[in-house]
Amino acid sequence: MNTFPGEPIIGAPHGVTAVEHRSRTWNGVTVHALTIHVAPGEAWSLLTGEQTSLSIVLDEIGGRVEPRLKREQPLVSRRAAPGHINFSPGGMPLWGYTDGLRHVKEVRLDFDFTALPAVLGEDLDRLKIQTPRIHFHDDRIVHLGALLTAACEAPDEHSALYGDSLTLALLIDLLRLGTPQPEERSRGGLAPWQLRRVTDYLRAHLSDNVRLEELATMTGLSQSQFSRAFKASTGSPPHRWQMNERILQAQQHLVQGSSSLAEIALATGFTEQSHFTRVFSRMVGASPGAYRRARRG
Known part of the structure; x- marks a missing residue:
């Protein structure tokens, strides 16, 4: 078995031949994107860690994997498709078992619950x-979970705001599971001074990796409260607004300046020209070079 720093699979694995592992941390949540390769026949691993975790099976090739509280005790549910989820408090024994699987793609999230009340703006339901x-x-x-996996596997493609927003949304959904929700009430947006402070900051830091926590702190709100209010005010979540602004700024550079595409990419917060070209083309409908030529005649 190939091991990696911080590898979350622990405890006498059998039949696991290799693990491809990428990790990132947002909002007190460490996200592990895993592809686990398995030898023919029975395979299992004891998935027990100190932190509370959520495991999402995204894909199974050649068979199926199931969680077991005891290795010898099969699961009652027999759903054959991937997409099943396990939530296990820290220290709880949980086995991953399969017979015939070749590899499984999974995303595992480890939670730091001491940091999350400030993120959500409310106390957690301890039970x-x-x-x-x-x-x-x-x-x-x-x-x-699939979007977070993509953000782990291609970290240069996504901003910190994007990962912060995804983990926040997943946390809210996870903590609301099984809880009847009251009728949705109309929520107010940001005050004019709050919206101006945040948008001015984002425009001034287009090339920086701004965090959701920074923006929320400027307004005196939790990340959850801020995200809802920002979307109510602008119609877009913060990471999408930031990307739209980067493209608007790039359009101005292309038409009014003489900077190269690589220079414009860096000035507007893209890590490399190829990433800039892909996003610009998708959002505008033309490559940056074609856009510049069309606007300059």
Whole structure:
């Protein structure tokens, strides 16, 4: 078995031949994007860690993997498709078991619950975060897990605001599972001074990796409260507003200046020209070079 620094799979694995592992941390949540390769026949691993974690199986090739509280005790549920989720409090024994699987793609999230009340702007339900949930399904959480996996696997493609926003959304969905929600009330947006302070800051720091916590602190709100209010005011979440502004600024550079595409990419917060070209082309419908030629005649 190949091991990696910080590898979250621990405890006498059998039949696991290699693990591809990428990790990033946002908002007190460490996200591990994992591809686990398995030898033919039975395979298992004891998935026990000190931190509370959420595991989402995104894909299974050649078979199926199931969680077990005891290695010899099969799971009652027999759903054959991927997309199942496990939530396990820190220290709880949980086995991953398969017979015939070749590899599995999984995203695992480890939570630092001491940091999360400040992120969410409210106290956590201690009973909920100490109660295991094994082999459940939620399409939205699976979708958010897949987006976080992509952000781990291609870190230069996504801003810190993007990862902060995804982990915040997943946390809110996870903590609301099974709780009847009141009718949605109209939520107010940011005060004019709050919106101006935040948008001015984002424009002034287009090339910086701004965090959601920074923006929330400017307004005196929690990240959860700020994200809702910002979207109510602008119609877009903060990371999307930031990307739209980067493209607007890039358009101005292309038409009015003489900077190279590589220089414009760096000035507007893209790590490299190829990333800039992909995003610009997708959002504008033309490559940066074609856009510049068309506007300059």
